[in-house]
Amino acid sequence: MALNNTYGARLPQQETMVGAGVQLLLLALLGTAIGLGPAGWLTGLAFGIATWAVLTRALRRTQPSSFGPANRVTLGRAILVGGVTALVADSFQSSPPVSLLVGLTAVALILDGVDGKVARRTGTSSALGARFDMEVDAFLILVLSVYVGMSLGPWVLLIGTMRYAFVAAARVMPWLNAALPPSMARKTVAAMQGVILLVAGAGVLPYAVTLGAVLLALGLLVWSFGRDIGWLWRQSRRGPVEPVRKDGAGDERPRELVGAAAARSER
Known part of the structure; x- marks a missing residue:
């Protein structure tokens, strides 16, 4: 029985190794197609190694019986984000095809609405899956911000960086970790970030329109953060508050506070 448990625990970790291999394959394809430079290669490899290391450590700690179909979708998104990251890093020294960057980003954003549905339909929602999903979303938004910037x-x-600033602030102000009530406005604002940054990065709109759209996205995000932080502060003054749920099955966690790139149901 102990051997079976050990073998079962190793299976999810093996899937992360497969993911790392696919990440390397994607970088090789990008290198062949566009001549990915040193910056792109190094950044893409660093992303892939970091993803593999962090995810493997989390799997060893939680020891799930299987990796799960939803996590496979999220891992696929992470691989695409690694490709986007490599292209953005390479853009500092060269000009990779915008269409390629937009295509990878678009697929990653579309899949963001898939993994949550898969998790619910297969009954495989988990804290690990929810956190994995959030971190992939957050990093994609960060990379797109760098590119558009x-x-x-x-x-x-x-x-x-707003999500990361919020997480850092929550470490010294624990009341920021409390659960928030569901909000359609919050979901809408979160969904806009990835879409607007994608359109802005594509360069299909006049400069003035693009500038206005990104300013609007930032303004709405600041408003949403401010509203939620104000609500959390008022709740904290009234007494102990319920911490954020960790099972990923609810809808209490604010999507923009965890860097979600597109509207979706929580895992």
Whole structure:
């Protein structure tokens, strides 16, 4: 029985190794197609190694019986985000095809609405899956902010770093970890971030329109953060509050506070 448990625990970790291999294959394809430079290769490899290491550590700690279909979808999204990251890093030294970057990003955003549904339909929702999903979303928004910021200015990074600033603040102000009530406005604002950054990065709109759209996205995100932080502060003054749910099955966690790139149901 102990041997079976050990073997079962190793299976999910083996899937992360497969994911790392697919990440390397994607980078090789990008290198063959566009001549990915050193910056792109190094950044893409760093992303792949970091993803494999963090995910493997989490699997060893939680020891799930299987990796799960929803996590496979999220891992696929992470691989695409690794490709986007490599292309953005390479864009500092060369000009990779915008269509390729937009295509990878678009698929990653579309799949963001798939993994949650798969988790619910298969009954495989988990805290690990929810966290994995959130971190992939957050990093994609950060990378897109870097890319768009090269043309609009460094202020665009506020969109990508806001979630990380919130997490850092929550470490010293625990009341920020409390659960929030569901909000359609919050979901809508979160959904806009990835879509607007994708359109802005595609360069299909006039500069003035693109600038206005990104400013609007940032303004709405600041408003949404401010509203939720204000609500959490008022609740904290009234007494102990319920912590954020960790099972990923509810809808209490604010999507933009965890960097979600598109509207979807929580896992």
